[in-house]
Amino acid sequence: MAKEFIVTPWEVKGNIDYDKLIHEFGVSKIDSALLDRIKSHTGELHYLLRRGIFFAHRDMKFILDEYELGNKFFLYTGRSPSGHTHLGHLIPWMFTKWLQDKFDVELYFQFPDEEKFLFKQDLTLEDTKKYTYENMLDIIALGFNPKKTFFIVDTIHADLMYREAIKVSKKITFSTVKAAFGLNNESNIGSIFYTSMQAVPAFLPCVLKNKKMPCLIPHAIDQDPHFRVSRDVIPKLGYYKPASIQCRFLPGLGGIAMDGKMSSSVEDATIYTTDDEVTVKKKINKYAFSGGKDTVEEHRKHGGNPDIDVAYQWLVFFEEDDEVLKQIHDDYKSGKMLSGEIKAILIEKINSFLKVHQKKREVAKKHVDEFILKKHSAHHL
């Protein structure tokens, strides 16, 4: 279990030690005092918070201080389109929607459609354009408030973004991106510049509204290097340092020790939001790493290990009811519940979620335009 692990915006590998990551990245662990303070505003805690899936943050206290003073934050998160949405992508977005609802705040959702194009040799801008649209459907399907949610597409909104990105870029040297992202002399100059574009939505609403507002970025921990760099720069431009709240990764079907997060680069280990019932069933039955014993007899006697059982781990991410989850945990651990049974529960859970999601996804096709940030504020001479 003491394997090496890698967490960068472009690569997540190995068995991730999240406590070590907290230390390495310099983020703060979400403690019970912070949870209580959030609860005092939201009335309840999202299960992703209760279960420590959102586990770390930067400057959440500042966000709440300002909120309590009447200075509302806005949310910023994003999706770099390079493929279809898989279930792992939904986790931070589901939580972001909860934050939007509970705090009644605006969300700026970035689609950096150049990022993966710049970092992946074979990906074209036609590919990323297609996936931008496909990914948007999933985000809309999650139920974000169209009046308070604004999609930013880097290539489309570049007339708003580029002007701000160059201000950011002027304050970041190549040495800094080398150190933060592991780029080198053979990296292309677009990939070197890119982090400037990812910084912009953390203050663009302030530019558009000409108003200083705090920004909170919910995101998976692998994106932290971008915000570590931009948090140094953004205050120099006259805006608040963006705060962030970070989640760990949904493990791939292959198992926690096998791969750090579910990745689209391993087709079989991935469940997409567009997968049909049969595919979901097949993938989970065939690929979900089991924490059960080799024979039914042994399993009944010694019980399964929920800590490494992917079906159980996924239920931690998707079963909202704590009591239901605890019952599954205990039954599986005691040996009362077999591997096939826990997989069947997960299959049912995922398929009933996807059934609704896919319907909403169809409806979303009519609403994409409503979500795209209007450009009436674009700069002119």
Added chain:
Amino acid sequence: MAKEFIVTPWEVKGNIDYDKLIHEFGVSKIDSALLDRIKSHTGELHYLLRRGIFFAHRDMKFILDEYELGNKFFLYTGRSPSGHTHLGHLIPWMFTKWLQDKFDVELYFQFPDEEKFLFKQDLTLEDTKKYTYENMLDIIALGFNPKKTFFIVDTIHADLMYREAIKVSKKITFSTVKAAFGLNNESNIGSIFYTSMQAVPAFLPCVLKNKKMPCLIPHAIDQDPHFRVSRDVIPKLGYYKPASIQCRFLPGLGGIAMDGKMSSSVEDATIYTTDDEVTVKKKINKYAFSGGKDTVEEHRKHGGNPDIDVAYQWLVFFEEDDEVLKQIHDDYKSGKMLSGEIKAILIEKINSFLKVHQKKREVAKKHVDEFILKKHSAHHL
């Protein structure tokens, strides 16, 4: 006279050996065969061509081959706004206008308003915005055809430009820009990316019109490193390698051996298009390096040296009439014309030019919008 010289897009210094530059940069000298071929289309040769001020090129033969086959080129040139327009800036633009008129072609004129912001610590985007407008007035005043001239402002047209720039940037490594522009690890990441934006107008018209067209870039020789890099990349994107035609620099008033080109960083050595008559007179009389002798007696006896006399050199750039110029040359060289007299001729020449130019510049204020590239072709999902 064997001083070192430096020619980069951001620094021009020393007594430039243009023959050496041709060799170093790998451009081709404009020879009499090429001049004849141009003349066969234009009917006459612009004095800047006749006098070798436009002295070098890349792929002019290709441009003329295609033109003769009915495949018209478009022109691309630009101005990086960081200050008021000085007389040196006008030289390539005057020639560009001549090309537009003679070949009846479109011109795409780029204002990379982020460039100097990225390369100069103290320059703000508010500064470059102001100078973009001021510089536009000078360009319009030169008489470009508003129906065939399209201004591109990087921050304003970023929704057209950025998408193309990232395609360019994907094919350029940091090693390449290090070598071409002398950037280093402490360079900001915007400056590293910038050359991608300068490449775009060389094929943007092809994108907008969905048509493969040759591009000809008239420019001062210091910009060649940008196009050396982009000429390698642009064919990989499916467009023609842009051709170019290059001029040498109008020397500063301080003299040819003192500084490579007139620079706005030396106020007194610079005449701006907005200078009034008295200022022009004062600057030329006070600062224009003289090739005359120390006393009138000596001058009458030995004559002046037009090769180092700035007033004479400027007349080479601004006196269109070859015979008038030759008479001045001979009279000055023989001692018949004194330094004060040749300066008086230059003052009269510049002031009568600026009198008209400044009037046209006022009129231009009403026409700026007509020249700005319309964005109806912007990308959407």
